[in-house]
Amino acid sequence: MDTNTRPETIELIRLADPCQSVSVRLRSAEPTLESLGVRYYDAEAVVTSDFVNGTVRLGFDSEDLSDWGHLLDAVEEAGRDAEQEAGPEEPFAADWPRSGRTAYLRVVCGDPYVVEVRDGTGTGVVVSVPLDMGEGWTAESRERLAAARAALGRIRTG
Secondary structure, eight states: OOTTSOTTOEEEEEEEOSSOEEEEEESOSSOSEEETTEEEEEEEEEEEOSSOEEEEEEEEEHHHHHHHHHHHHHHHHHHHHHHHOOSOOOOOEEEESOTTSSOEEEEEOSSSEEEEEEOTTTTOOEEEEEEOOOTTHHHHHHHHHHHHHHHTTOOOOO
16 A cells, blocks of 8 residues: 555556556545536646655646546557557657646657656656556556546546
């Protein structure tokens, strides 16, 4: 068990291999703000490795939950396309939540995957974590997303 996780913390994202991880933890299931039907949540991106450990504030809204599901769809599609095509190509990369508002993750699909935690609006620091996640990580990520949606009182919409 991770002793740094508070009991009420909901882990929305966990991308890990046996040696290191990047996760996004909600600080509370209660939104920090609700406006025009959109709920805003306070979270933190957590990097854990033998080399560096760090946490940065990350905020997202209820629409970003669907965006994470769409990003997982795109990662799976990019994986299928890579299997069918031969030759060098730029790896698929996507940001979550949308860049520019708070810290965010950039997921780069390669071998290994690379997850960058970018704090462009704050410190300007970027931490790049290569992860050998193996097969099945997107299915586990979808389960984690469904659990987070349930905890936040959202019915799966996409």
